Amino acid sequence: MDVSQENNNKLISNLPQLQNLIKRDPVSYAEEFERQHSVYAATLVIFEQNPTVFNNQLHELLMFMAQVAQCYPKELDKFPQELMTLLKRHASVLHPEMRMSLVKALVLLRNKNLLSPTDLHILFFQLLRCQDKNLRKFLQQHMVTDIKNLNSKSKNMKLNKELQNFMYEMLKAKHAVAAKTSLNVMLELYNKKIWNDAKTVNIITTACFHKVTKIMVAAIKFFVGKDDEDDDGGGGGDGDNSGSDSDEDEQAALKAAVMAYKVNKKTKKRKQKKMQKVKNIVKKNQKNKTTKVNMDFSALHLIHDPQDMAERLYRKLENMNERFEVKLLTMNLISRLIGIHKLYLPNFYPLLQRYLYPHQREVTKVMVFAAQAAHDEVPPDDLEPVVRCLANNFVTERYSSEVMAMGLNAIRELCARNPHGMPDDLLQDLAQYKTHKDKGVSMAARSLIVLFRDKNPMLLSRKDRGAPTELKAEEKQQMFGEINAKSFIPGAEILSFKIENEESDDSDSEGEGWIDVDHPEIYMDGSDDDEGKENEKKENSEKALTTKEAVKEVMKLTAEERAERAEDIVSSRFLTDQDFAKIAAVQAAKYVEKFSLNKKNKNSKRKLDIIEEKQEAGELVPLKNIEMIYKKRKHDKDARMGTVLAGREGREKYGQKKGKMNPHASTTNRQKNKGKNFMMMKHKVKGKQKKSFREKQLKLRNSLLKQRKFKI
Incomplete structure (x- = not known):
């Protein structure tokens, strides 16, 4: 009896062991639990008589x-x-x-779902409000983990x-610490893709106008900070597959372009140079198509009233x-x-x-802010003063080349x-810096010229516009506020020609043939005109052309004919x-093929319009x-040597190419003097x-005097 009594006393004092036994069999140890509960x-x-002292x-x-609250729910009903x-x-x-012990006990009860999250938060x-930094950090971490x-x-x-409504109320609270913690919780939950x-x-936008600077800055940094988006788009293997598909598309487009664009080549060097340019254009276009559209700051896209927010921020900035x-x-x-x-x-x-x-x-x-605030719907009258400023x-000579x-x-x-x-007058003045002695200034001026060759070449002087190409000639220049919407795919006119299967091993026979939707057997109610057009198409497509010949035929068409054929193709078949x-091959060919009025178009006197091509400018x-x-770095002597x-x-040896007739012949006096000691030649x-x-x-x-003496 004495030994058993001693074991019972040890069991009562050893709370972790009792806790383990109660979790295994709560009914058998109910009496021991009641004893501890009374203690x-x-x-x-x-x-409670002296709460300032720590009670172990x-x-x-x-x-x-x-720990054992879930085992005795009735007895510990009022414990939380x-x-x-x-x-x-x-x-x-x-x-x-x-205080930390009480908080951790409540967290344990919340993890066992014995306490509602709203009441605990x-x-x-x-x-x-307590002056305890460790406690604040623990509370914030628990709220994030609990909501997660x-x-x-x-x-x-x-x-x-x-919970979001409660966080919003806390964000508007007068207590700065509560508002800052509420903001931190929401920011962390957003970054973890939970809220x-x-x-x-x-x-969070309401925090951008908070009176406390620290809270305002944290909210603004959230919107101007980088978004943590996954590069793979949420799929582990999908990214690799999409990359391989894009590589295959690029190879197919390159192969078609190489076979297609072999027109008007006069010399081998010019042919190689032009073909390399076509390849680069195809790669660039393919890269732009396959590049994932990355929303750099997706939080900014979710704002309900961005105009009101921008106006309020501007008013705040003026009086800041x-x-x-x-x-x-x-x-x-x-x-x-x-x-x-x-x-x-x-x-602004x-x-x-x-x-x-x-x-x-x-x-x-x-x-950077000035450039970011310039979009295509801003009136030119608002942006012209910024450009001139x-x-x-x-861009003046009184400043250094880096500033320019x-x-x-x-x-x-x-x-x-x-x-x-x-x-236009300012652009032409800035273009003159292309010949500046500093490399940085000249490169920056040339990049501006290249930009306006695509955007609006007519603003440049005639010598800076560059040679017009077929792609620029078939497009219409856009004015401010104008939208150029097309009802066809540019370049689809090449599909109006029947192209022979040049490489049967790498291409599918079905892909090279026609896939007609408007088939006469399906649509029996077609008119005689439609049948005549179909017969004409069949006659034109009886003769199979190579891709090279098809590109040549496309270049002979006017812009109106190309648009009409492309629209017919897009509306009548799947691509x-x-x-x-x-x-892609014919578009690359148009990009490098210089525009010229051929015999077919000379009488029409077609007006040459330069394309205003929309560049992919990021947000x-x-x-x-x-x-x-x-900036070109200065090389030291070893690098120069x-x-x-x-x-x-x-390279051939530098010097006189004629050389000596007899390699064993003696040298001249001048050559001998070069090898002599300086002291020997000092007097000379x-x-x-x-x-x-x-x-x-x-x-x-x-x-x-000597000349005069001899004359006499």
């Missing part, structure tokens, strides 16, 4: 009760409420370790909505007395809102001009998004991968595009030194 009640009463016994009993009441009553005066936000676990299997929309919906984003870094963040957010949502905020551009000076701190970032303040290059780069990035703000490869402007200054010696390899070198003016006078006088 907990008595200890709690004693603790109460700490152990709290952990024990929280007792802990919450204790924290609400003595939160500010509790010992930090004791309300309590935790009240505890944020609630949405692990499926999103609980009802509970999420309730990445529009409601969360629009709640914060640090310059905070002003830059606000400018950045406004510019991105304007560029992404294509807003109209005319007062004059504000940017105040900071567009070379001596301004972080001026390159302001240049950049040209007058940066950055100014030209900023103008290029702005005009890439809206070229209508560039006046295969081989068809798209042929279209954002990288800072490196403005700071991209070409290495370059010189490398250039001599494989001395006579060749530069003479003074007086010596020249005397020599000239003696020479004249």
Whole structure:
């Protein structure tokens, strides 16, 4: 009996062992639990009399009760409420370790689903007022983890909505710590893709106007920071498959282009140069098609009223007395809102001009903001002053070449998004810097010329426009506000010719043939005109052409005929991968084939319109595009000698090519003098030194006297 009594006493005092036994068999150890529960009640009463002191016994009993709470739900029904009441009553005066013990006990109860998340979060936000940094960090981490676990299997929309409303109320609270914690929780949940919906984003937008600078800056940084999107698009193996498919499409398009474009080649060198240009164009076009559209800042796309937000931020920026870094963040957010949502905020551009000076701190970032705020729907009258400000303040000879290059780069990035703000006289003046002595300035000026060759060549001087191509000739130049919508696929006119199967091993026979939808057997109600057109098509397609010959035939057509044929093809059949490869080939050929009025079109006097090709400009402007200054490094002597010696390899020996008739013949006196010691030639070198003016006078006088003497 004595031994058993001793074991029972050990069992009672060893709470972890009792906890393990209760979890295995709660009914058998109910009496021991009741005994510990009564000890907990008595200890709690004693603790409340002096809550500022840490009670180790109460700490152990709290952990024990929280661990076995699911085993005795009736006995511990009021246990969570007792802990919450204790924290609400003595939160500010509790010992930090004791307060942390109560909080961890509540977290254990919440993990066992014995406490609602809303009630616990309300309590935790009240505890944020305590001056305890470790506690705040623990509370924030638990709220994020708890909401993540609630949405692990499926999103609980009802509970999420309730918690989001509570977070919104806390964000508007006067207590700065509670508002900052609420914002941090939502930001972390958004980055973890748990609360990445529009409601969360629009709640965060309210923090951009908070009176506390730290909260405002955190919210603005969220919108101007990078989005953590997966590069593989959410699929592990899909990314590799898409990459292989794009490679196959590129190879097919390249093969078709190489076979197709062999027209008007006069020399072998010109042929190789032009073919390489075609290959580069096909690769670039294929890359643009297969590149995933990356929403750089998807949170900005979820804002309900971006115009109102941009206007409020602008009013706040005008009256802002914060640090310059905070002003830059606000400018950045406004510019991105304007560029992404294509807003109209005319007062923003004059504000940017105040900071567009070379001596301004972080001026390159302001240049980026000016370029980001320029989209194709901004009137030219609003952008022209910005362009002239950049040209007058940066692209001048009184500043260094680096400043001039950055100014030209900023103008290029702005005009890439809206070229209508560039006046022709200013563009022609800036184009003159292409011959500047500094490489960075000349490169920046040339890049501006190349941009306007695609956007609007008529603004350039005649010598800078470049040779017109077939692709530019068949497109119409767009004016400001004009939308050029096509009802066909450019280049599909090549499919109106029957092309023979040039490589049967690599291409499918079905892909090379016709896939007609408007078949006469299916549509029996066609008119005689339709039948005549079909017969004409069959007659034209009886003779199979090579891809090279088909491209030649396409080049003979006018722009109107190409559009008509392409529209007929697109509306009458489905296109295969081989068809798209042929279209890519003919488009590449149009890009490099110079436009000329052939015999068929000379009488029509077709007007030459230069294409305004839309470039793929991203939503954002990288800072490196403005700071991209070409600077050639200075080489040391060893590097220069290495370059010189490398250039001599494989070259004929420098010197007289005639050489000696007899290699054993003696050298001349001049050659012998080169090998002599300096002291031996010193007297001769001395006579060749530069003479003074007086010596020249005397020599000239003696020479004249001598000539006069001989004449007499």
